[in-house]
Amino acid sequence: MKVLFASSEALPFAMSGGLADVAGALPKALRKRFVGCRVIMPLYSCVSDEMRQKMTFICNITVPVAWRRQYCGVFEAHVDGVIYYLIDNQYYFKRDGLYGHYDDAERFAFFSRAVLEVIPHIGFTPDIIHCNDWQTALIPVYLNAFYRHDELYRNIKTVFTIHNIQYQGKYGYELTNDVLGLPPECQSLLDYDDCINFMKGAIQCADKITTVSPTYSHEILDPYYSHGLDGILKQFTFKLTGIVNGIDTDIYNPEADSLIYKNYSVGDWAGKAHNKKMLQQELVLPEKPNVPIIGIVTRLVKHKGIDLVKHVFEELLKADIQFAILGSGEWEFETFFHDMAEKYPDKIGLKLGFNTQLAHRIYAGADIFLMPSQSEPCGLAQMVALRYGTIPIVRETGGLNDTIRDSGDGEGNGFTFKSYNAHDMENTVWRALAGYSDKKGWNVLRKRAMECDNSWGASANAYIRLYKEMLGK
DSSP states (O other): OEEEEEOSOBTTTBOSSHHHHHHHHHHHHHHHTTOEEEEEEEOOTTSOHHHHTTEEEEEEEEEEETTEEEEEEEEEEEETTEEEEEEEOHHHHOSSSSSOOTTHHHHHHHHHHHHHHTGGGTTOOOSEEEEESGGGTHHHHHIIIIITTSTTTTTOEEEEEESOTTOOOEEOTTHIIIIIOOOGGGGGGGBOSSSEEHHHHHHHHOSEEEESSHHHHHHTTSHHHHTTOHHHHHHTGGGEEEOOOOBOTTTSOTTTOTTSSSOOBTTBOHHHHHHHHHHHHHTTOOOOTTSOEEEEESOBSGGGTHHHHHHHHHHHTTSSOEEEEEEOBOHHHHHHHHHHHHHOTTTEEEEESOOHHHHHHHHHHOSEEEEOOSOOSSOSHHHHHHHTTOEEEEESSHHHHHHOOBGGGSSOSBEEEOSSOHHHHHHHHHHHHHHHHOHHHHHHHHHHHHTOOOBHHHHHHHHHHHHHHHHTO
16 A cells, blocks of 8 residues: 655654644654555755755656646655655745745645656655645645546545644635636636635545544534535535544653653653753742643644633732743733743743743643643644643643543543633633642552553554555455
C-alpha cells in the first residue's frame, strides 16, 4: 500500500502550526507499520541550509496554472526513514512566511496541480493521496477533472483531512479562469455560498473525509462549529470520520528531552520537582515547591478561551498559585497579561512570543495546564502536558473531549467543563487546586496521566484501516 501525503507544511522542513507536526509524525508512524508513505510539500525559502543539504534534485517540469504553464522543480530528501518531495518555484514559495500572501489561491492551486503532475517523474505511483486542509483541497478536484482518463491515475483514491474548518480557501469568482482553469462542467464543484470554496470542492470530490478527532467530526455538522460548511458536510456524512491525532513521543519525552532542566520518569518525580524550581527561577517567580503552577502555552486569542481566563483571572489570583504563561496573539490579551504580570509579579511569569525551549520547560515544570478552548479540532498541548505529568484542565470540545476525561470518577486523567462559561472554567480550576492539595491522590493522577498512550501508533493504525477500506483490502 502506497500513500502520498500532501501537505503545505511538514517538520522538519517548515512549520507554522500543528499541521506540520502531523505531516512530520504520521508518515513516520505509517512507515513503521509497513505502509509506503511519502510526503510532498512546497520548498519554501525558510527551509534551512541544513535541510537543503539533504535534498537531491530529481527533475524539472512545467505545471499548468489555468491558461499558462509554470516552472516546477522537484527535490527529494530522506529524513528519519521517510522520503520527502519538495516542490520548487521561487515565484510562489520564495516568500517571508508560509501563508497570508495576496496570491495564496494561485500558489496552492499550482502546488495542488504539481502534486499530480510530478507522479510520473518520481517513480512512485500512490494508491492513495492523503490531502490536508484547504491548501491541498484542489487535488481531488483536479484529479477527477483532468487525470482520470490516464491509466496511471485511474485507480488513485483520495483522503481529505480537515485540520481546522475555519480556514477553507474562500475566494471570489474572478479566480475561475485565471487561476483555477477548471472546465465549465466542473466549476460548480467549488461554488458555495456565493464564492469559490476550495474545501467544499475536496469534500465533494474526495473518496473519504477525515477530521482530527471523533468529536470534531460531529461538531462540524453543527452551524456553531462549521463556519458555513455544515450544509455540504451533511450531504457527505457517509464518507466522514474522525481520527484523533497523536504526538511525537520521541520529541515529547520527559526521560530524554534535552530542552528541559532535568529528565524524569513516571517512576521518579524528583526531576519534575527540579524542573518546577528552575522554571520559577527562569520566570522570576518565588521558589515555592508547594505552590501549584498553572501553565498556559497558547495563542492569546479568543478562540483559545483566553477571554474566559481574562474574565476570572484576578479572582483566581486570590489563591496561593502561580501562572507560567507563554504565547502571543491579540493586542487586547497581550496587554492584559502584561498589565497583570506587572501588578502581580510574584504570581505571574509571562513571556510574550513563542519559544520552543520555554514551552517544553513549562510542560515539565508546571503542575496544571489550562486549555479552555472555545473549539479545538484536536489539540496537541493537552496530550503533551499528560506526557510530562502536568494535569490538563480543558473544555469538553473537539479533541480535548476525546483525550481528557474528568478525574472526578477516580479514573480520569484531568479536569473538564462543558459550557463555554468563565465561571464554569473557574470552578474547574478550584477543583483542580483542591486535588493538588491531596498529595497522595495527586501523585496517583499524575502517574495515570503519564501512562496515557497518545503516541501516533493508535492513530496510524486507524488510518491504515481506513486506507484498506478504501482499497477494498
